[in-house]
Amino acid sequence: MCLTSALTSAPSEYSFFRHVFYVDERVVPLDHPDSNHRACVDLLFSKVSIPEENIHHIDPSLLDDLEELSDAYEKDLIREFAQKDSARFPVFDVILLGMGPDGHTASLFPGHELLQEEDRWVAYVDDSPKPPPKRITFTYPVINHAARIVFVAAGKEKATTLRSVLDIPEEGLPSARVKPVFPGQLYWFVDDAAAANVAYPRTPFKL
Numbered sequence: 001m002c003l004t005s006a007l008t009s010a011p012s013e014y015s016f017f018r019h020v021f022y023v024d025e026r027v028v029p030l031d032h033p034d035s036n037h038r039a040c041v042d043l044l045f046s047k048v049s050i051p052e053e054n055i056h057h058i059d060p061s062l063l064d065d066l067e068e069l070s071d072a073y074e075k076d077l078i079r080e081f082a083q084k085d086s087a088r089f090p091v092f093d094v095i096l097l098g099m100g101p102d103g104h105t106a107s108l109f110p111g112h113e114l115l116q117e118e119d120r121w122v123a124y125v126d127d128s129p130k131p132p133p134k135r136i137t138f139t140y141p142v143i144n145h146a147a148r149i150v151f152v153a154a155g156k157e158k159a160t161t162l163r164s165v166l167d168i169p170e171e172g173l174p175s176a177r178v179k180p181v182f183p184g185q186l187y188w189f190v191d192d193a194a195a196a197n198v199a200y201p202r203t204p205f206k207l
Helices: 036-043 066-081 156-167
Strands: 003-006 019-021 024-026 094-098 122-125 135-138 148-153 185-190
Touching (some): 019 066, 024 036, 066 122, 066 135, 156 185
Parallel strands (some): 094 148
Antiparallel strands (some): 003 019, 003 094, 024 135, 122 135
């Protein structure tokens, strides 16, 4: 599950969550068990003060047309950022990502043609190796223009992959291709099991 938080001019009482977009979403109804939106609402948004209109989900009326669905989500991004940024790509305050055991992040999978996408903000996938097969996803240009990118990885099944991503990034796994444009910052939050094989220097987390 991946989501992003974008700073806007929303009222100050919503200063933590201003506007939220999903880095990727499964192309299923919003109340489907596979929906990222449903999971986020159940586990987080239903428990915090955030206006519903500040949560930008996919248009459920477009589920049968992947191109229209991804275009509509991109237009939603454009509407939100057009008045705020003159840059070519939107600049999010924070993007939160996970990493799969195969090294994928968002819906950017090893060997997929979308790893080379340089222009579109949002693209669709109709052949995801992980079900469900149909998804939309932010592309690297959007992800890498964020001010802060945060990865979370946990579990021993991620150990070999995390070593590749952090210690041997030239292997080119999708998560290793997340490289923020200056002055963006990248953070990894991992547990001991996931980091068991990593040589990359670690810093203990402190509140």
